[in-house]
Amino acid sequence: MKIVVLAKQVPDTWSDRKLDLETGMLDRAVSEPVPDEISERTMEVALQFKDAHADTEVVAVSMGPEDATKTLRKMLSMGADSAVLVTDPVLAGSDVVQTAQVLAAAVERIGADLVLAGDQATDGRGGVVPAMIAELRGIPVLPSVDHVEISASEVSGVVQAESGALSVAAPLPAVACVTEKAAEPRFPNFKNIMAAKKKPLESWSLSDLGIQAGPEQASVRSVMVSAQARPEKQAGPKVTDDGTAAAQLVEFLAAQRLV
Amino acid sequence: MTEQNEQNRQSTASAAPILVLVEAVADGRPSSMAAELLGAASLVGVPVAVVTAAPGAGQGVAEQLGALGATQVLVAESEQAGAQLGSVQVAALAAGVGQFSPEAVLVPNTPESRAVAGRLAVRVNGAVCADAVGLRWADEEVIAQHSVFGGDFTSESTVEGGPRIITVRPGSISQRAQPVQAPQIHTATLELSQGAAGAQIREVSEHAPAGDRPALRGAKTVVSGGRGLGSAEGFGLAEQLADVLGAAVGASRAAVDAGYAAPELQVGQTGVSVTPDLYVALGISGAIQHRAGMQTAKTIVAIDKDPDAPIFEIADFGVVGDAFEVVPAVIEQIQARRSG
Ligand SMILES: Cc1cc2nc3c(=O)[nH]c(=O)nc-3n(C[C@H](O)[C@H](O)[C@H](O)COP(=O)(O)OP(=O)(O)OC[C@H]3O[C@@H](n4cnc5c(N)ncnc54)[C@H](O)[C@@H]3O)c2cc1C
Numbered sequence: 001m002k003i004v005v006l007a008k009q010v011p012d013t014w015s016d017r018k019l020d021l022e023t024g025m026l027d028r029a030v031s032e033p034v035p036d037e038i039s040e041r042t043m044e045v046a047l048q049f050k051d052a053h054a055d056t057e058v059v060a061v062s063m064g065p066e067d068a069t070k071t072l073r074k075m076l077s078m079g080a081d082s083a084v085l086v087t088d089p090v091l092a093g094s095d096v097v098q099t100a101q102v103l104a105a106a107v108e109r110i111g112a113d114l115v116l117a118g119d120q121a122t123d124g125r126g127g128v129v130p131a132m133i134a135e136l137r138g139i140p141v142l143p144s145v146d147h148v149e150i151s152a153s154e155v156s157g158v159v160q161a162e163s164g165a166l167s168v169a170a171p172l173p174a175v176a177c178v179t180e181k182a183a184e185p186r187f188p189n190f191k192n193i194m195a196a197k198k199k200p201l202e203s204w205s206l207s208d209l210g211i212q213a214g215p216e217q218a219s220v221r222s223v224m225v226s227a228q229a230r231p232e233k234q235a236g237p238k239v240t241d242d243g244t245a246a247a248q249l250v251e252f253l254a255a256q257r258l259v
Numbered sequence: 260m261t262e263q264n265e266q267n268r269q270s271t272a273s274a275a276p277i278l279v280l281v282e283a284v285a286d287g288r289p290s291s292m293a294a295e296l297l298g299a300a301s302l303v304g305v306p307v308a309v310v311t312a313a314p315g316a317g318q319g320v321a322e323q324l325g326a327l328g329a330t331q332v333l334v335a336e337s338e339q340a341g342a343q344l345g346s347v348q349v350a351a352l353a354a355g356v357g358q359f360s361p362e363a364v365l366v367p368n369t370p371e372s373r374a375v376a377g378r379l380a381v382r383v384n385g386a387v388c389a390d391a392v393g394l395r396w397a398d399e400e401v402i403a404q405h406s407v408f409g410g411d412f413t414s415e416s417t418v419e420g421g422p423r424i425i426t427v428r429p430g431s432i433s434q435r436a437q438p439v440q441a442p443q444i445h446t447a448t449l450e451l452s453q454g455a456a457g458a459q460i461r462e463v464s465e466h467a468p469a470g471d472r473p474a475l476r477g478a479k480t481v482v483s484g485g486r487g488l489g490s491a492e493g494f495g496l497a498e499q500l501a502d503v504l505g506a507a508v509g510a511s512r513a514a515v516d517a518g519y520a521a522p523e524l525q526v527g528q529t530g531v532s533v534t535p536d537l538y539v540a541l542g543i544s545g546a547i548q549h550r551a552g553m554q555t556a557k558t559i560v561a562i563d564k565d566p567d568a569p570i571f572e573i574a575d576f577g578v579v580g581d582a583f584e585v586v587p588a589v590i591e592q593i594q595a596r597r598s599g
């Protein structure tokens with residue numbers, strides 16, 4: 001079985017992430033780019049299957065700037081067999097449809113039985129790219145499953161919907177998106193970090209994929225209209241409890257008409 | 260870039276149709292997001308609901324949607340409605356795009372439906388504005404408003420050149436549409452011949468009925484507990500205060516991971532985002548990812564033992580103390596105030 005794990009590089013959620021107010025895009029200069037936590041969890045799901053089924057090949061795939069190799073190296077050191085970065089200057093500023101087209105082309109070239117993705121990236125909370133890839137490839141998608149079961153012929157899981165917990169399944173090939181409940185990512189050990197240095201990490205351009213994409217190519221696209229920073233917030237009083245804090249807090253709530 | 264004054268310009272709705280995907284829940288009721296999305300649609304145009312149902316089951320839900328503001332309802336009936344996840348919805352919305360040429364298609368940003376938005380964008384050659392928390396009409400088009408990086412920024416986006424598909428964050432829109440007496444109902448039977456198949460739905464296990472507490476999304480008051488409450492039993496402290504305040508209960512990820520609270524109560528970067536009038540944090544340090552889900556609350560109160568906990572940086576009122584001493588006293592005094 002060949003599993004593609006879609007891994008995204010995002011600004012570190014531990015940092016103060018910023019938007020460039022001119023372009024409405026991420027200000028890459030202010031935050032450290034890191035593998036998205038959900039991508040590490042996704043890789044863990046793939047590796048647990050590989051641990052139990054030795055004939056499994058796990059390929060980490062990312063589309064992003066050249067420095068997204070950092071994320072792919074992390075995936076290799078966790079245990080992926082190989083990695084592919086699709087990177088091309090014309091892809092800068094791609095919207096979700098463009099991103100999905102590129103990733104779908106990469107998935108096709110690799111020839112995956114199963115594509116695993118995170119349900120939502122932490123930089124945008126979009127969560128639509130994997131479903132677009134599924135539609136482009138003409139295969140089913142399992143959206144936001146808490147636990148994933150993988151077998152030789154199908155993938156299944158449970159989606160939390162308002163109507164109830166839906167047990168869903170799809171025959172392979174398919175795309176499945178996992179939530180942060182799916183798995184706790186392992187820490188790469190020294191041996192794997194060393195081994196990762198010898199694993200193949202390829203970089204593909206659009207001409208390697210034989211497609212055209214990116215904002216200039218798109219006839220339909222989403223565009224940013226404006227961006228604004230929220231005004232700084234001032235903290236209010238902070239009292240240390242000496243037995244009267246509860247009374248002061250209730251006074252405060254009453255003054256604000258909150259009780 | 261739009262100038263600030265333009266951004267604040269009053270948006271007036273157009274006469275353009277806005278398609279709204281309605282999730283149907285058990286016994287054909289519309290989901291709780293239906294009122295919210297129809298309300299959102301009424302901000303920028305005329306709401307047209309799209310709902311899927313098993314053959315013969317559509318009429319009932321269509322009638323309920325008028326009361327929520329749908330002027331027209333497109334009912335897509337299919338044998339596959341309860342059997343395949345999302346496929347009937349994608350086909351129905353694609354048909355609706357053809358029939359109504361809407362200015363926008365609104366889809367709930369829920370685990371169940373956001374994939375529908377993605378698949379639809381590919382099917383009808385559109386693009387997506389993801390996770391909108393507001394909508395406005397300007398320069399003859401629908402603009403989606405977003406709260407980015409946990410509310411540190413707001414941004415606006417739109418789609419140029421094709422169908423505009425907007426996913427809407429649950430609990431973010433307070434506007435409600437005017438009820439419509441007798442919405443026009445169009446019933447269509449859909450064949451699923453086009454596009455990718457959806458996942459098969461094998462089983463639906465209904466959630467245990469929610470108690471009397473308000474839902475977390477959209478709640479006016481939220482009381483959240485963190486790892487500092489120490490145990491599932493200790494977490495009861497947050498529930499007690501919530502009940503006194505008529506509040507919804509939330510939790511930090513650490514509290515969820517420790518099993519003190521149910522996963523759907525998680526507030527933050529990867530949980531629910533809330534903007535209540537009052538947010539009370541008990542034993543929550545206020546890690547940046549937690550703040551990302553609640554820092555836009557109007558008033559924030561924090562009770563934490565650690566005077567250096569980052570939650571105090573954004574608290575309008577902070578108490579450095581033991582929640583197990585402070586909270587019972589707070590409850591007692593609120594009750595005394597009410598009876599006095
Ligand atoms: C990608 C990513 C996404 C994340 N998403 C989320 C998210 O959505 N939501 C979220 O919450 N976190 C999220 N986190 C985790 C986050 O970083 C923190 O680990 C988490 O919020 C900590 O929860 P906590 O404040 O309950 O626990 P802690 O940080 O352990 O804080 C517990 C607090 O309780 C106080 N305390 C202890 N005893 C008492 C007492 N008796 N009375 C009063 N105070 C007491 C302590 O002083 C301390 O400040 C995410 C992390 C990452 C990397």
Ligand SMILES: Nc1ncnc2c1ncn2[C@@H]1O[C@H](COP(=O)(O)O)[C@@H](O)[C@H]1O
Pocket residue numbers: 005006007008009036038039042061062063064099103116117118119120121122124125126127128129130
């Ligand atoms: N540029 C990308 N490179 C690799 N994977 C991606 C990319 N964008 C999105 N994905 C995948 O899609 C998931 C959801 O991302 P998003 O749709 O951006 O919220 C991520 O967790 C990844 O698995």
